[in-house]
Amino acid sequence: MQSLEDVLAFVRVVETGGFSRAAARLGLSKSIISRRVARLEADLGVRLLNRTTRGIAPTEAGLEFKTRCAEILRQLELAREAVTCREKDIAGTLRLSVPLSFGIARLAPAIAAFSEKNPRLSIDLSVSDRFVDLVAEGFDAAIRIGVLPDTSLMSRRLGAMQAFVVASPAYLARHGTPEKPQALTQHECLIYSAGSRDTWQFRSGRKWLSIRPQGRFRADNGEVLRAAALVDLGIAVLPDFLVEDAIANGALVRLLGAWPMPEASIHLLRPGGGAAPARLTALGDHLVEWFGSSGETAAKL
Amino acid sequence: MQSLEDVLAFVRVVETGGFSRAAARLGLSKSIISRRVARLEADLGVRLLNRTTRGIAPTEAGLEFKTRCAEILRQLELAREAVTCREKDIAGTLRLSVPLSFGIARLAPAIAAFSEKNPRLSIDLSVSDRFVDLVAEGFDAAIRIGVLPDTSLMSRRLGAMQAFVVASPAYLARHGTPEKPQALTQHECLIYSAGSRDTWQFRSGRKWLSIRPQGRFRADNGEVLRAAALVDLGIAVLPDFLVEDAIANGALVRLLGAWPMPEASIHLLRPGGGAAPARLTALGDHLVEWFGSSGETAAKL
DNA sequence: GGTCTCTGTTCCAGATTATGCAACAATATT
DNA sequence: AATATTGTTGCATAATCTGGAACAGAGACC
Secondary structure (H helix, E strand, O other): OOOHHHHHHHHHHHHHOOHHHHHHHHOOOHHHHHHHHHHHHHHHOOOOEEEEOOEEEEOHHHHHHHHHHHHHHHHHHHHHHHHHHHHOOOOEEEEEEEOHHHHHHHHHHHHHHHHHHOOOEEEEEEEOOOOOOOOOOOOOEEEEEOOOOOOOOEEEEEEEEEEEEEEOHHHHHHHOOOOOHHHHHHOOEEEEOOOOOOOEEEEEOOEEEEEOOOOOEEEOOHHHHHHHHHOOOOEEEEEHHHHHHHHHHOOOEEEOOOOOOOEEEEEEEEOOOOOOOHHHHHHHHHHHHHHHHHHHHHHOO | OOOHHHHHHHHHHHHHOOHHHHHHHHOOOHHHHHHHHHHHHHHHOOOOEEEEOOEEEEOHHHHHHHHHHHHHHHHHHHHHHHHHOHHHOOOEEEEEEEOHHHHHHHHHHHHHHHHHHOOOEEEEEEEOOOOOOOOOOOOOEEEEEOOOOOOOOEEEEEEEEEEEEEEOHHHHHHHOOOOOHHHHHHOOEEEEOOOOOOOEEEEEOOEEEEEOOOOOEEEOOHHHHHHHHHOOOOEEEEEHHHHHHHHHOOOOEEEOOOOOOOEEEEEEEEOOOOOOOHHHHHHHHHHHHHHHHHHHHHHOO
16 A cells, blocks of 8 residues: 555656655655655555656656556545535535424424525435434434433534423313412323423422322323313423414413423534534524524513 | 545445444454544544444545545556556455355465465455445455356356255254155255245256245354254255365265255456456466366265 | 765654554443 | 443554755766
């Protein structure tokens, strides 16, 4: 395996017509250049240069090798430029994994707007509540809500999501309205079965209150729980983006407003270390801005 | 200036799918490979691979860089050939893809002998049952047994391999010895699950007899099937090179000798047209002679 | 002819880098 | 739970690289 430094030294010697000039060109001593070319000749088993004390002349083999290697060096530079320019360019393909309900309700418009702003970028969105292996499945990034699952991933906080306790007016008419969190244990609670926690958290002054919900209905999807609440089955804890409209139109009522629930952070996750590609940084910036304004909207409810 | 060693390490990592495999291929430790690729990424300022503890996946940039650099490495090899008159010389590097069990059991000694005869030649042997793309993965040639898969490759027949029906003496003592091929259906057959055929072929006079073997044990590797036969699990069809020793020492008995199975041809494949490089022609000559004499040996069993 | 300048080569000692082993954490498999 | 495999990193040793200096050969100039 020839060393590229040997090849470069040789090519420069032929181009400049001498070892000393090549050395000056490359900012090295002439002894290094002499040695590199000699090593290249030894590796190849071919004499590339005829030497006199007054200079050099390439052999026929040397001329051919120089021609080919100058092109190879050029191709290598093009390869380097291709990958470094790409990283600085908002182009190519961006593969994203996003949560199901959040992806449809909140992210689709955000990413559509981003895509419109960056027409040279293709976006491949995979919508799933399943935890994907970003590396093995070839994703550039994932958007995740709540607890971060894997510390080997690089994360950037995009904003927050607020959970509300809600029930239908008909349910409340029949069962009464809970006046404080502890009263929930006397109610039919609609339970999210994919959560990392089996308690509902409320802030009470400086403290956090944990309530273990009881109920006969469980589901691992927020939209299903919303549907259950809308048909009067019970009290649910649901993210803002799933209940904003129903609260606005009166189909659901927000409860226990004096006991706020914790916000869940929205994060952009990506594999590995080092600098993020430009297209990911741009997406992150765009989403921070998007959720920044949307987050304020939710807080006003 | 990227180092060619770094580039080569990276290209091999992508081709083999991992650092450890690339290290084995290049005969270096995995720590060197890890560091060379990391240095290449640092030099370029671009992440080329996403890493987990279980493996790697090239980034988009990584894929592009690999594609370009594989070509650059090839051009460099062509430059070398051009000046060393390699076409007429048995020197340089010969990259070969060979089947797993056959490569280990039969080819290694043949190629070791060839290498001894040609000390200026380096040999890079890749042992795999996977079908490789000779051109894309930079192989000079492949050795294949049986059906030829791709007519765009140039092939040269080196010899043949004979399959035998075998079982252990203990299995036969317990279950009896089949007197003709049809009796195999009453036996426990050990089935090769990676074959292109689910029948066993026997010559009966001028005709071919197909028997569909029945059995509870399947494997996609000949050595596994041999091991199963040695522990009395049943009757297997195995190539000569895997059972010669066991037949010679009585651990396995050859059955149904009067109904020969078809020979499988051994071929040397290489890409493209034109004249073969001298080193490939020499290898082919050497292997023809090697299998010629070995083929006779098998026929005597 | 003598001197100077330029060329490429090789020696030498110090600086720098490469190497493989081992340990480690993470993950998958049995 | 134990084992195997993956890729990363620390460490000590070995190997290689580097530039300056010395050298020989050649040409230009006075």
